Amino acid sequence: MPRKGIALVISAPSGAGKTTLVQRLLREFPQFGYSISCTTRQPRQGEVDGKDYVFLSREEFEQRRAQGYFAEWAEVHGNLYGTPLAPVKDSLQRGQDVLFDIDVQGAAQLKLSLAEAVFIFILPPSMTELERRLRSRALDDEATIERRMANARQEMLESRWYDALVINDDLDTAYDALRSVFVAASLAPFRSPDLPEALLDS
Amino acid sequence: MPRKGIALVISAPSGAGKTTLVQRLLREFPQFGYSISCTTRQPRQGEVDGKDYVFLSREEFEQRRAQGYFAEWAEVHGNLYGTPLAPVKDSLQRGQDVLFDIDVQGAAQLKLSLAEAVFIFILPPSMTELERRLRSRALDDEATIERRMANARQEMLESRWYDALVINDDLDTAYDALRSVFVAASLAPFRSPDLPEALLDS
Incomplete structure (x- = not known):
């Protein structure tokens, strides 16, 4: 069960x-x-797109944000960070x-x-x-x-x-x-x- | 606190x-x-009124019940049992x-x-x-x-x-x-x- x-x-x-x-x-x-966050900041040495973060342009981020893509988002030191909602909901539904x-x-x-x-x-x-x-x-x-x-x-x-x-x-x-x-x-x-x-x- | x-x-x-x-x-x-319950059943050998139960007549019990005195009540084998609400609320408010x-x-x-x-x-x-x-x-x-x-x-x-x-x-x-x-x-x-x-x- x-x-x-x-x-x-x-x-x-x-x-x-x-x-x-x-x-x-x-x-x-x-x-x-853990959910993988999106960010507009530049990747650091060794960071892998889609693993550490999903790296987006500011325009891409703002488009997604306007579509309700993020469960939450914030601007920190001029960079945008956000948590995509759909993968979290999928995980929860699967019991994760x-x-x-x-x-x-x-x-x-x-x-x-x-x-x-x-x-x-x-x-x-x-x-x-x-x-x-x-x-x-x-x-x-x-x-x-x-x-x-x-x-x-x-x-x-x-x-x-x-x-x-x-x-x-x-x-x-x-x-x-x-x-x-x-x-x-x-x-x-x-x-x-x-x-x-x-x-x-x- | x-x-x-x-x-x-x-x-x-x-x-x-x-x-x-x-x-x-x-x-x-x-x-x-523990809350002390009220009951209409007869006290058993050694049971103390006000300690084990508050023993009430059926009439007393039904009067109190009509006044909303009990947090819950039930009839079991022809006897009425009830939990007085006010002492429980007092206990909770005191942190008990x-x-x-x-x-x-x-x-x-x-x-x-x-x-x-x-x-x-x-x-x-x-x-x-x-x-x-x-x-x-x-x-x-x-x-x-x-x-x-x-x-x-x-x-x-x-x-x-x-x-x-x-x-x-x-x-x-x-x-x-x-x-x-x-x-x-x-x-x-x-x-x-x-x-x-x-x-x-x-």
């Missing part, structure tokens, strides 16, 4: 620990697929789970095009701790850290419509929360439309 | 393994409260989780009076296995087993509106599913109305 795939959307401010949590999720549940690691604005667009997606927002245990983590990475200059903290505040204020808020204080506890949301989503009756009738014949 | 309590409602056909799963849940999450171990008809009534409750239905891995389990308990005569199997079919067909369907084939897998639904429910933003604003000041 195959179930429908789950579109799992995970957002978090920089420094909240999303990457570690997502890597652990993919180790326990390696069945997740799809993971989206995406910011709040992209997630809000996904909410409109993929209403059955499951939205998780990862929160830092405190702003003090978030700032400490950003500084201890030693990746960013002062202005970047201040921008990241301001973005974090803004995103956290917009997180109320998510399905689950996961505070990443203790990593094991946060991971248990994250995986629980995914496992619980897999049990929804609408994702297993042939259950329980199939059991009645067994 | 206290969260609102969760009303967790668990239903299952006889023999699906609900009791074992619930006992394990209460070991891991001992914070659950409340467990309901209840049949599909009671659960459907709860769905109307406690819309934010979380509903879990436990399924047997197959009807053959359910019958095998009922027979191996050696508790029931043939007529009772047949009645339980018929009830199971009916309840399973009515389980589609539940939030989660948990197949109890392997006990550890089923328990992981059950606890995941509870953990995921605890992460819903509406149950922690002061989050994430409180984090912004931390």
